[in-house]
Structure formats: structure tokens, C-alpha cells
Amino acid sequence: MRALLLPVLALTPVWAKAPAPPRLLSQTGLYAAPGVVAARNLAYAPQYPLWTDGAAKARWIHLPAAIDGRDEAGWVFPVGTKAWKEFAFGGRKVETRLLWKTGPRTWVFASYAWNEAQTDAVLVPEGGLPDAAEVAPGLRHGIPSRADCRDCHGQERVEVLGFTALQLSPDRDPGALHGEPLRPGMVTLKELVARRLLQGARPDLLTRPPRIEAEPATRTALGYLQANCATCHRADRPIPGLDLDLRPQAALRTALAPGSFPVPGQPESRILSPGHPERSALLHRMASRNPVAQMPPLGTVRVDRAAVDHVRRWIADLPLVPSH
């Protein structure tokens, strides 16, 4: 029996425990010198940003090898990938989150809280750091726990959510809510292909870049739902008992499906009720910060008013039978 056991035990280092994240952000490989991002780390900006209480964000990724881009909706990142996202409120850096792929199926999640002098950031405890910064009178941003990180980025198959074919598409939505302009030096699909950092993608990716095909208001609404809702609400990661997929190709079909969902005082409410924003639970929950109703349920304490206004208008104008 011992002879049989040995080959199996020899396999275990492949799934060895992930290393601990460094104690300081400056030790993670983001910087070449204090305040100077290492040249090997590529800056990028997704066309549909996630709403985080109005935070100003900066993002970088380190790719030690090419991404496997055969599945356009689910890129597979090479071992050694590191992605950072910096959050600033009122011109002050508050936190930087790190995603680090340490093995074929292992990712390290870490958050770093910036010091008063803004010179470096310290690893946040696993349970997160509540009350890290005031984002509005009486409202404070909390740094999420590592379990919270996994909630959005996935349990077994982790993704770098803002670094996808759609998010890096040069065919950018001019109406994207809180859309950030591409600054010189930021990496896009074109640069990824040119640097041979994306392999296996369809040959016409650059001539026919990903785009949400819809009229402008719907394109913007579906792009927003993709970035802010579809990380959880998607058919390939089903939430038990809730057949809701808010990725662009399925959002209208699944949100318009029969069934009810309560909006207080609206007995006829559904997830999405064309022509009736007031009866649409999707809008109600976007606009609520009551813990029972709030969506997304974590990572934000302020309502995204611009998004609520757009989605309200979009639902009011939504035809009863969508054209797609």
C-alpha cells in the first residue's frame, strides 16, 4: 500500500498551500522604487468600471506569460499573474487590492491600507478593515475581507474582472457610466496581441472587437450591469434558486422572466418591469443601501446616482417586448 501511496503524495505539491502575501505593498512587485510603478506592470482601464462609492481608481497587471484567450468570456491567466487596483477618495489613496495567481488553481487575495504619509500600504487582516475612510458625511468605506474578495472573483475559477476582452475592447462605449479615458501607455487588446500576451484568441478579435450590440441606452445599461452585477448573477455560477444572468447576452431575457420580486408598496413588482421603473426590483435594489435590499451587497455604501438615473430612464423607455 505504501508503494501506491507515494505517487499520490508526490502530486500534492502541485496543490500546495498558497504563499502568504507580503506585509507591505512595496514588497509585492508593484513598484520599482518608492512611488514608481515597475515598467513590467501594465496600466489599464476597463471601459465599464465597477462603482465603489465614487473612488478614483488606478489599475495595473503583471503578466509573466501569455493569457490563454481561447474562451473570450473566460480568459485563463498564467501562473505568476498579479493585478493591483488602487482606490482613492478625496485625492488620498486608501487601499490597494492585489490578486496574485500562485498556482494553476490557487490565487492569493490581499488588501493593503495606505499609511497617513501615503508612502506605503500595510497588509490588511484577513477579515478586512471597516471604517477605512469617510466617503460622504457619515458614510465610511470599509476594506473588504478576503472572503469578500472571493465572493466577487470566484471560488474555484478566479477572474480578473476588469481585465477581459470586453473591458479592454477599443470599441468603447461613449456612454459608459463613469467611463475612464484611455491614457497613453495603457494596455488594450491591441497591445496585448502585439506583445504576444494574448494567445488563442479568435483571429478577427482586433477587426471585430467585443461590443454590446444594442441601441445606445441599452448598451450603456447592459454594460453597467455586466460590471456591477454579472460577477455574481450569471448562469455559469448559478446562485441557487435565482435564475438570473445579468451578462449582456442574457440580461433582458432572464430579468424579464415571469415571477415577482418585492418592491415595497408595489404589489405588481418584478425584477425588471418595462415601462415601470417603480415596479422594478433591479432599480429598487440598486438605489437602496438598506442591508436587506442593497445590491451589490458589499463593497459600497453610497448609491450610484448617475447609474440609478440612467437605469430609471432606460426601464421607462424599455419596450414591452425587447427586440433581442
Added chain:
Amino acid sequence: MTLNRSFPLAALGLLLGASLAQAAAPAQPKLIRRGAYLVSIAGCHDCHTPLKMGAKGPEPDMTRMLSGHPDTLKMPPAPKLPEGPWGWAGSLTMTAFTGPWGVSYSANLTPDKETGLGSWTEAQFLQMVRTRRHLGQGRPILPPMPVQNLQLVSEPDLKAIFAYLQSIPAVHNRVPVPIEPAATPIPMH
């Protein structure tokens, strides 16, 4: 993470052949028995098995065992709560509760695929406990569920609880979603 631990064990089972697989089978009833014991002593029935009125007073309705708030019981609007220190009220079934958090209903824990835990994976159940969130990803799990106590339960015991819940009779019972509290918060002190 689960995969990391389970794969070598699965590979070991394959290598050692059917004899080990057969030896492992009796573990499941034992696991289920342990889960039943834990569910019993942890008080899960207290809120998830509705009470009905019997000859000797309220008694658990075991035809609805662990199926949560009965969807056939249409509840009128929750009573207006006093200004404290009285703070909450419950239904006679002990499955619906109103308090400063709003109105909450105890969940269907039976393995019904549409309305209970039938479509859940063990990993999702563990995630629900770990995150204290409805469905493991959504809103916080609401009072009076003592989910903080459940978080102290060891992972093997949580797996036993899940195995037991998957083994009991499925009851199709769609529990209402919770209701938000009134716009004006009730003073807590």
C-alpha cells in the same frame, strides 16, 4: 480550495481500487446521523420546522420538517412595534419575525430543488456560513438566525449538517423574501 484537498483523496481512492470505495460507503449514514444529531441539538427545528396547534398546544409540524415559513400561511402586515425596550414579534408558527431589521422568514432547509437546498452544493453551504450571507453571496442573513453560532461549528460538522439536510424529505415551499424595515428606524435605546 476544496479541490486542493479533495483531489489527492480522490486519486488515492482510484489507486486503491474498489475495496476502499466500498469501505467508504458506510460513512455516509454515519455522517447523516451526526448531522441529524447536530441539527437537533443546535435548535434548527425551533424556527425552521413550523409549529402547529395540537391537542396539547403548539407542536412541531413534522410533515413540514425544516421547510421554513409555510407559503400557505398568508401573513397580514407586520404589527407596529412599540418604541422599546420591547423590540420584536414573531408568528405563532415561530417562522416569521418582525423587528428593527424588517420582517424575516425562516428558510426552507429541505432538499427541494426549486425552493430549498436541493440545488445547493456543499461548497455553497459552507460559503453561506463563512460569509453570513443569504445564498452565500447576497444580503446579510437576518435575525433571529444565530449564524454567528453556526460559524463556530467545525467544517466536518457543517458537512455533516449539510449531508443530513440533503437526506431528509423534500418539501416544496417557497418562503417569502424578507421585507425591509420601515423608513423611520425604530429607536433601539
